[in-house]
Amino acid sequence: MNYIELINRFWIVHEENCFSPCEIAIYFYLLKVNNMCNWIQFFKRNNAKIMADLGIKDRRTLENARNRLKQAGLIDYQKKNTNPNVTYSITSTLNAQVDVEVGVQVSVQDLHKSVPSKDKHKQKDNILPIIPHENNLPFPEEKSKKKSSRAKKEFIPPVxxxxxxxxxxxxxxxxxxxxxxxxxxxxxxxxxxxxxxxxxxxxxxxxxxxxxxxxxxxxxxxxxxxxxxxxxxxxxxx
Structure with missing residues (x-):
């Protein structure tokens, strides 16, 4: 997914989850940071830095908002109790078997070129083109995944x-x-x-x-x- 597709996908998920202003700010803040890192799969950000940049005064508010974004399938993160730096990743619905850099358009011909000529006929049928869904709507399998994740969403007590x-x-x-x-x-x-x-x-x-x-x-x-x-x-x- 490129930058625009990630933004469109967020607002579709937002219609189902009704994210708070804090949760919206954190997601787009992480998009900006990942863009500055040239869209690497994992990037780190300090908790205090996020709170200072977004004006979040309570640590628990940051954690609750971050957890809701993870439950909605928009981000993933890993943290250690003694380390203020948290490792983030922006989740994507792209097929994990196809190594595509975010923001790069790949045609069907380019995918076929990546297959060695002697094995092309054997593997040609296993490669599917990545075709954006009409009107930027989610892919069918992505939509069903959201429904199941929504049913399992846990209640997060407010602060x-x-x-x-x-x-x-x-x-x-x-x-x-x-x-x-x-x-x-x-x-x-x-x-x-x-x-x-x-x-x-x-x-x-x-x-x-x-x-x-x-x-x-x-x-x-x-x-x-x-x-x-x-x-x-x-x-x-x-």
């Missing part, structure tokens, strides 16, 4: 910063306090619901928390106006 960022748009006057209460409640019970079922989408739970809180406040506000004698036509007993 407190993610929750507070979500609650900041809720219009609640005490959104920060509510965000901390929400995080403390579900984090203390291992991100499981009251029935013991594992949480799969914490955003939906946060939306329900915010909506319930607004309903309770509205009911309290309405009740206080109803019970206030001054809100009626006169004091009671008059």
């Amino acid at each position: 407190l910063d993610d929750v507070l960022r979500f609650f900041s748009g809720s219009l609640l006057p005490d959104w920060e306090n509510q965000g901390r209460l929400f995080f403390s409640h579900y984090n203390s019970q291992g991100w499981r619901k009251g029935t013991g079922v594992q949480v799969t989408d914490w955003d939906s739970l946060a939306n329900k928390w915010i909506l319930d809180e607004k309903i309770k406040r509205n009911e309290r506000s309405t009740g206080s106006k109803t019970n206030n004698p001054a809100s009626g036509n006169g004091y009671a007993g008059k």
